Amino acid sequence: MTYRYQQLEQWLLQGIQEQRWQPGGRLPSIRELCSQKSLSKATVMHALQRLEALGLVEARPKSGYFVTCRPVQTQAPAVPTQIAAPRPVTVSDVLLDIMRRSAAFDLLPTPQAGDLPHSLVTLNRCIGRALRRQKGNDYQYYDEPAGDGALREQIAVHASRRGWSVSPEQLCITSGCQHALFLALMASCERGDVVAVESPGFYGVLQLLAQLGLQGVEVPSSSDQGMDLDAFEQVLTRWKVKACIVSPAFATPSGALMPPAARLRLMALANRHDLVVIEDDIYADTAFGVIPDPLKALDTEDRVILCSSLSKSLSRDLRLGWVSGARWHERIQHLKLVTQLASSRYLQQGVSDFMADGSYATHVRRQRTELRNRRDQLLSALASWPMDIRVSRPEGGLAVWLELPEPVDTLSLYHRALEQGVVITPGPLFSITGQFGNCLRMSFAHPWDNSRLEALARLATLIERIG
C-alpha cells in the first residue's frame, strides 16, 4: 500500500474499529483531516468516499461524515423445511479441497505479515518456558493418556465459571476439537448408525460421518434458535436415531445461540429417546456477551459428550482440545491411547501456565469486543450491497451465514472468487443433501483492513455480475 489516500483510509478504518468514533458519531471534518494529516482536500475526499462506498461511513449534507449506525437490517436466512431420510454421507473431493482452505476462516487466501498479538506472544513464552523446564529423562516418557493433570485442572476451573462442574478426571486431552468429535463418535456409535446433525451444519462433522460409515439425518437449524426441535421430534419418531451432534453456542455456520428453553427440551428428547448427545462447544469462548453455559450442565443422565478446544478462541496451531465423555469416557480415553498414545507434555504445561496466570481469561475478554466490532463492520458493509441478501447476526463465533439471491451458485462462485484472491465457504459444504446452494459462510475473524474490504467489494461485484 503506497498512496496517501490509502494511508488515511486505513487510519480511519482502524479508528472506527477501535471505536475512537462511536457508531453514529461524527468523523473529524474534511478541513481537520487535511490539516492534521497534511493532505490535500482531494486526497481526504477520496478516502472518505471509498469508506462510504463500503457502507462504513455516511455523508450527511452540511454536517460531514458519520460512522454508519443504521441498525443493520439483517433478515435471517431461510431455514429448510423438508427433512430427508437418513443416508450414508459422501463428500466430493472438491468439497474436501474447499474445506482445507476455508478452515482458516479468512477472506484472504494467505497469512499476513505483521506483529503477533500480545496474548499470543505471552502464550508462546509460556510454552518456551515449559520446554526449558524439561529435565533428566522426561523426554523418554509418554504423557499419561488422559493428558496433563495441571491443564485438565485449568480447564475444569474455566468450566466451573460457566455453571459446569467437572473434575479433571472427567476430562481427556485431545489433538483439537475435531479429534475429540472423532473419538466421541467412534466410542459411542457403530457403522450404519443414524446420527442427527444440524442443517446447515459443520462440514467437519459431516466428513467424520462419511469416514466412519455412519448415516446422517439433517435437522433444520435457524440462525436465531438453532436446531428446530419440532422437526427433531418428528425425526426421532420416524427413524431410530443413535446420536445427535449439536453446537448450542454459536454453531457454525448458523451462528445460533440455542435458547434455554430449547436446551431443556433437547435434553428431554435425548432422555426419552436414549440418545448420545455430542456437544461441539468450540465457539463458546468467542461469545460477545457472557459465555453461555454448556448443554452438558443440564445433563442428568450422563449422556452428553462435550468436545472443545482452543483453536477458535486462542490459536489454531496448538492442536489441543478436550473431551468429557460421560458414560463413554473410559472407552474414549482408551481409544485415544490406542490411536495416538499421548499428547505432548511440555505443550500442555505451557498452555496450562498461560491459563493459570489469567492470561487466557484476559485474552478472551479483549477478543470479545474486537469480534463484536468486526461483526458490526461486516454487517455494515453487507448492508450497502445492492442485491437482496439475508444474513445472520450472531452474538458469538467468527462468521455470518449469508443467503444470496436464488440464481447464485456459491460453489462456482467459490472458484471464481478464489481466482480474484477471495476465499468464501460455499453453502453446500454444510449439508449432506446438497442444500444451501445460494448460501455462504463469511468470516469476521480478522480485523477489517483495506485488503479485506477490497476483497469484500470484489466479491460483491462478482455476485452482482452473476445474479
Place this chain on the structure above:
Amino acid sequence: MTYRYQQLEQWLLQGIQEQRWQPGGRLPSIRELCSQKSLSKATVMHALQRLEALGLVEARPKSGYFVTCRPVQTQAPAVPTQIAAPRPVTVSDVLLDIMRRSAAFDLLPTPQAGDLPHSLVTLNRCIGRALRRQKGNDYQYYDEPAGDGALREQIAVHASRRGWSVSPEQLCITSGCQHALFLALMASCERGDVVAVESPGFYGVLQLLAQLGLQGVEVPSSSDQGMDLDAFEQVLTRWKVKACIVSPAFATPSGALMPPAARLRLMALANRHDLVVIEDDIYADTAFGVIPDPLKALDTEDRVILCSSLSKSLSRDLRLGWVSGARWHERIQHLKLVTQLASSRYLQQGVSDFMADGSYATHVRRQRTELRNRRDQLLSALASWPMDIRVSRPEGGLAVWLELPEPVDTLSLYHRALEQGVVITPGPLFSITGQFGNCLRMSFAHPWDNSRLEALARLATLIERIG
C-alpha cells in the same frame, strides 16, 4: 546416594559403560583405587564385590578385577510352532494398564531428575526459535493436512541415505507412529478383515486390531530372523489375509533384524497374495550398526505403507511421526484431515531445523554407541542370574526379550515387581492368544546406574523365589 562405596560403584559403572576399561580389560587395582579416591580398602572391596554380584566385573585370583567379557551366552528364546486360526482381538484392562506404564521403556517407574542430554537441549532450542518466529496471523491458520513441507523434505533426505527414495509429497505427518499405524489400518482394511501380525508382536498393534474390529492371526517370529516365512506362507494358504504388519528392523519385543533374503521372500508373498504390508519402521534409527534399508525400498507394487516417528530415536514427547501410504496415501491423508485437521506448524518447523543442521544425525550416531553398551551391560548382568534363561541379543532397538523357566508367570511377576519399584513388560502383552506367559521384555533404553542395577537384582531375587 550417600555412601562412599556407592559413589565409587557409580564411578566404576560409568567407566565401564564409557569403555574407559574395555570388556576383558583390567580395572585399576584395589591399592590404586584406595589412593586415587582416598578410600579405605574395605570401601573399595565393597564396591567391587557389588559389581561382581551384578556380573559386570569378575575377580581373577592374584590378578585383580576385570570387566566381564565372556561372550555372553544368549540362547535365543523359543519360537512358537503352532498357529491359531484368525480371531477377533480382545485385550483386558490389566493389559491396558501395563501398556501405559511400560511404554516408558524403563525398569524404574518414574522419570529421573538430572540434566537433559545435550541433543535434547538443542532440539528444544530449535522448537523455541520456531515459536518466536510466528508472526502476523499465522496462529489463525491450520497447517496443511500433509504437514510442514520443510519437515517432509528433511525426512525424505534422511530416507534417501537408507536407499529409499521418497518425495515429500509421498509423506504425511502424523501424531507419532501409533497414529500412523492407526491411519494405515483404517485406510486399508475393513471391520472383520484378517491381519497377520508377528508373534510375539507389538501390543500397540494388537490394541489397534481390537479397536478397529479386525481379526488377528499370529505368525511366529524369532529374535534372529523375524517373521517365520514358512509359517506365514501356510497362513496365507489357509486363510484369506488382507494385511500384514511387520517391523523388519528390530521389532519389539523380538529385536530381530529381518535378513535381506527374507525381505525379498516376504515381498514376493505379498505380491502373490495381494497383501497390504504395513511396515513399522520406528526402531530403524536405533540400529547399533548401519541403519538398515526399509522393506519399503523393495516395494515394486506400491503396497507397503511405511509408518515411523522420532519417539524411540529422539523424544517421546514430540508426538511427531509420518506415514508413506503407497496406493492408500490419499485416503490416509484425508483421514488425518478429518480426524485431526492438522499438526502443529511451529513444532514441525523446530524439528525440521534440528534435522536440517545435522543435529539429528549427530544424535543418532552418538546414541548408537550408548545403546550398544547398555545392551552389553544388561546381557552381562543377566548372564550372572542363577536360573536358566534365554535372551535375545538384538543389534538395535531398546529392549531384550527374555524367556524364564516355565513355572514363572510374568503377569503376576509384573505386579509383584511393581510393588518393589521395578517395571517389566510381561510376555502375554505381546500375543492375542495369551502366549509367552514365562517371557518378558526388558529395556536397556536408559543408562545403567546403581538404582537400575539394584532394580535388576531385586527382580532376579523375586524370580528365583517364584521359580
